[in-house]
Amino acid sequence: MARPLRADIDLDALRHNYRLARDLAPRSQAVAVLKADAYGHGLVRCARALEGLAPAFAVACLEEALALREGGIKAPIVLLEGIFAAEELALVEAQGLWMAVHSDWQVDALLAYRPARPIPVWVKVDSGMHRLGFPPERLAAVWARLAAAPEQARDLHLMSHFATADAEDSDYFRRQSALLETLAADLGAPTCLANSPATLSRPESHGAWNRPGVMLYGSDPLETPNAVSRRLAPVMTLRSEIIAVRELPAEEPVGYGGRWRTPRPSRIGVVACGYGDGYDRHAVDGTPVLVDGRRTGLAGKVSMDMLTVDLTDLPGTDIGSEVVLWGRSSDGSVLSVDELARHCATISYTLLTGVLPRVPRRYHGGPSGTDPH
Incomplete structure (x- = not known):
């Protein structure tokens, strides 16, 4: 697979x-x-x-x-x-x-x-x-x-x-x-x-x-969104899954350098996406992600091929749960690339253009097929 x-x-x-x-x-x-x-x-x-x-x-x-x-x-x-x-x-x-x-x-x-x-x-x-x-x-x-x-x-x-x-x-x-x-x-x-x-x-x-x-x-370039810019629809959804889950006690460090520590007994999900795919390494702890359409946050530094998120307050999530890094989840929930960019101290342009060639593009609403890029 x-x-x-x-x-x-x-x-x-x-x-x-x-x-x-x-x-x-x-x-x-x-x-x-x-x-x-x-x-x-x-x-x-x-x-x-x-x-x-x-x-x-x-x-x-x-x-x-x-x-x-x-x-x-x-x-x-x-x-x-x-x-x-x-x-x-x-x-x-x-x-x-x-x-x-x-x-x-x-x-x-x-x-x-x-x-x-x-x-x-x-x-x-x-x-x-x-x-x-x-x-x-x-x-x-x-x-x-x-x-x-x-x-x-x-x-x-x-x-x-x-x-x-x-x-x-x-x-x-x-x-x-x-x-x-x-x-x-x-x-x-x-x-x-x-x-x-x-x-x-x-x-x-x-x-x-x-x-x-x-x-x-679908990115809103305005400093203050207006009624028109709110009508923009996201075109790219960067989507992955939980590939592993860790049950950790309180005060455990997670990821490189132990920047984030579990504030309580926690469930940590490992996501197949990292800076080697174009996800911004500067994303801070708490940067939002959607897991099965529900919001949670990044927990620890982004690695080359993986990142970790806090699943503690998301019962029912497990290996195979959908993760949306930005865009629209399967249930219709949206995490805008503009919001993500603010947590990375950058702009949407750098995130969208930074998705690397190893990430396959799958096109919908037009001729069918996958472009391996």
Whole structure:
């Protein structure tokens, strides 16, 4: 019998979350962000589930775009970081990709290239995130260069990224938003600005395109959840079983270093999941888990292949009991990945993308089968 740990992927929930993103902005189109293996959920399988629903997909790099094309995905794909070498332009053209440009060398390379058909371009401006993008004062000149080269570039859009859209009240967001509104008006440019938190809570940022990412996978990116974000459905359930039970007296240390000690005579369950599977080693004692749909907590440090939980107050649990590390249990109880992330002093993005290849993905709500990843 196989090790019981698996990641169940609910493709119906993925589609539900995409429709929510789309319906929040009826005047916008929503490009589904699939970078980082669809946030750990499986790049091609998630794209296939959204095909016919999402008009375009977005990835970080050419390798991800090629994997989608090899998987049979024909929809437009946006390269969010553009090209990394001028030689990639031939593949961008051949594969019918769209590309962001954020640096002068990318513009120079594109204008020196002679495609058979012009390439759709999203021009990235640094409005305050200070990662990628042209300075606002240089945007008009860059835009003019590209607009004057219709054989190389077409369908220009203005693109940027918000640093604090997740905050309930942010002067910095308002500053970025005001700057972008001015730049777009001056250029007469269609925009792609809203990430997941802005899609959920900042309708003033909705443009020709929005870029929902982590919200598609059921994680709430908002600092303070709102009525809309509470409608997100978890897509991944990281699920395992109790594989051993220990009956221990009071004051017994459990796990490496004996960080946790039994406060009373206790039943300790051993779960087939550890940091070698991607579960965060920084999880503290008491980090919630669901055992047969009931809450209990982590008891001791996470090991490479196992972790231990307190079963003392869960009568009836035993070897074979279902354990949900995050997601939805068989009885419908939910432990959100966002709640788990808070106990690990991290964010849901790191947990979802950190599920390692040895954890099989099992897909539901779409074509049947298991992807060993």
